Amino acid sequence: MVKNAKVAVTLGDPAGVGPEVIVKSLAAMPRHERRDFVIVGNSKALERACRTTGIDLRFGPSASEDGSTIAVDEVALDGSLPEIGKVSPIAGDASVRYISRAVELAMSGDADVIVTAPINKEAMNLAGHHFDGHTGLLAHLTGSKSSFMLLASDRLNTIHVSTHVSLRGAIERAKTDRVIATIEAGHNHFVRLGKKPRIAVAGINPHCGENGLFGTEDMEFLTPAVELARAKGIDVVGPISADTVFARAYNGAFDLVIAQYHDQGHIPIKLVAFETAVNVSLGLPIDRVSVDHGTAFDIAGTGKANHANMLSAIAYAQLMARSPRQRA
Ligand SMILES: NC(=O)c1ccc[n+]([C@@H]2O[C@H](COP(=O)([O-])OP(=O)(O)OC[C@H]3O[C@@H](n4cnc5c(N)ncnc54)[C@H](O)[C@@H]3O)[C@@H](O)[C@H]2O)c1
Ligand SMILES: N[C@H](C(=O)O)[C@H](O)COP(=O)(O)O
Known part of the structure; x- marks a missing residue:
């Protein structure tokens, strides 16, 4: 030590x-x-x-x-x-x-x-x-x-599948392998700090695509990522609609949210913890x-x-x- x-x-x-x-x-x-x-x-x-x-x-x-x-x-x-x-x-x-x-x-x-x-x-x-x-x-x-970019604060933590790319580029990057790698990076960081984190994956489309009505990426790429990460023993659920998952995490349901793109994760954190949130490279x-x-x-x-x-x-x-x- x-x-x-x-x-x-x-x-x-x-x-x-x-x-x-x-x-x-x-x-x-x-x-x-x-x-x-x-x-x-x-x-x-x-x-x-x-x-x-x-x-x-x-x-x-x-x-x-x-x-x-x-x-x-x-x-x-x-x-x-x-x-x-x-x-x-x-x-x-x-x-x-x-x-x-x-x-x-x-x-x-x-x-x-x-x-x-x-x-x-x-x-x-x-x-x-x-x-x-x-x-x-x-x-x-x-x-x-x-x-990977983790934004950490007392009540809300979020790690990003992609950051400084266009929204179009972010959608391209939100594929199963990359989502799993992001989940693992966040999980490992919390384990290092002595905590087994409860992780939630934020959906990419409105209401996680509503069974394909508003896009198929959630069911095509994010659901398999969650299943594969769970099979590795990680406590992760989702995708959960991004409009509520951050509030649920902030109120104690999850230790970490996997954000699919820069502003999805940055807006909630900077709204509630602009003075105290830190950016950690994993x-x-x-x-x-x-x-x-x-x-x-x-x-x-x-x-x-x-x-x-x-x-x-x-x-x-x-x-x-x-x-x-x-x-x-
Ligand atoms: N860690 C980093 O290196 C980092 C983080 C965010 C943005 N940036 C870069 O900084 C540049 C400016 O970005 P921006 O304008 O979007 O964001 P910004 O954070 O610089 O400014 C946004 C607003 O917050 C205020 N603000 C920022 N820091 C403050 C502080 N310590 N105390 C009081 N008020 C503060 C600013 O006055 C401004 O009104 C860009 O090039 C951006 O890419 C770098
Ligand atoms: N998105 C980051 C933030 O708002 O904290 C910021 O641009 C810094 O990114 P780097 O840590 O990659 O410089």
């Missing part, structure tokens, strides 16, 4: 609210706990966030014993510090290189877990890094065949937890960004670091 988990926190897009929520979170924790963190990014961006928020923190290449200096693993910007609140390829490129460096730390054992501040996907793609977000990029960097050889909000360019540089979500991500990351992975 890891005692004091070493947490690598990536800065996110330096033009967004990432640096602000990081410095606010560090300032909110007892000084000695700051020794467990290394920020992967640029001190200049952190210092700017300190000025914005009126926070007094010191950064250096390594943490001091008493936690008064916070460790920064410097990743040089390819240009000057990007302007706050603007999409920029320099910021997009930097945000990818922070993640890449954090993966090196995690793969080598120099970090137990990665916590990520938000990146801007437009900026990342403008810089020539053609990924759909952290989840796909992390799969690429770790040589993983697939990765199916990778390393652990990564993130805030569930984005770069919020509309408020970046104002000091208004709420850091509660970053604190939740850090707490969930520490929980994962204390929970050993199951051997295959």
Whole structure:
């Protein structure tokens, strides 16, 4: 068991609210706990966030014993510090290189877990890094065949069969094999955290297609996936109509809902737990937890960004670091 988990926190897009929520979170924790963190990014961006928020923190290449200096693993910007609140390829490129460096730390054992501040996907793609977000990029960097996005909160958890694709693409992806793989990834995660989860699969069509009246995908692909997963000993039911399954889970009937596409799972979670829900990447050889909000360019540089979500991500990351992975 890891005692004091070493947490690598990536800065996110330096033009967004990432640096602000990081410095606010560090300032909110007892000084000695700051020794467990290394920020992967640029001190200049952190210092700017300190000025914005009126926070007094010191950064250096390594943490001091008493936690008064916070460790920064410097990743040089390819240009000057990007302007706050603007999409920029320099910021997009930097945000990818922070993640890449954090993966090196995690793969080598120099970090137990990665916590990520938000990146801007437009900026990342403008810089020539053609990924759909952290989840796909992390799969690429770790040589993983697939990765899954879990959104976790106190009363509602949902893992997605697909995420950053068009609705048309999502329907194409909601096939039996992929649904089973998603059920298994979610199941294994909960088992790792010490719980045998009760899982519900959300239908893809209105009322699960109503026996083919509104589409046949539920009976063709989702019902067999549930049957096959049950045969593997997983406590899973469905498909259940997506308009009610999240409310039932929120009220305690299920520990995890399998969402068929991005917004099906994201809307309910962000509605009930925008401040506290965290985004967890599953199916990778390393652990990564993130805030569930984005770069919020509309408020970046104002000091208004709420850091509660970053604190939740850090707490969930520490929980994962204390929970050993199951051997295959
Ligand atoms: N973890 C991530 O890296 C992540 C997550 C979500 C979105 N994104 C990316 O962020 C960019 C902007 O996305 P968006 O505009 O759809 O969503 P967003 O979460 O950045 O903003 C949505 C709304 O929530 C507010 N908000 C967000 N974070 C807040 C905070 N900490 N405190 C107070 N208010 C906050 C914003 O001001 C805005 O009004 C996109 O490129 C998107 O892909 C990244
Ligand atoms: N859909 C994610 C969310 O809202 O939390 C977000 O875009 C981040 O995705 P990645 O973790 O793949 O960057």
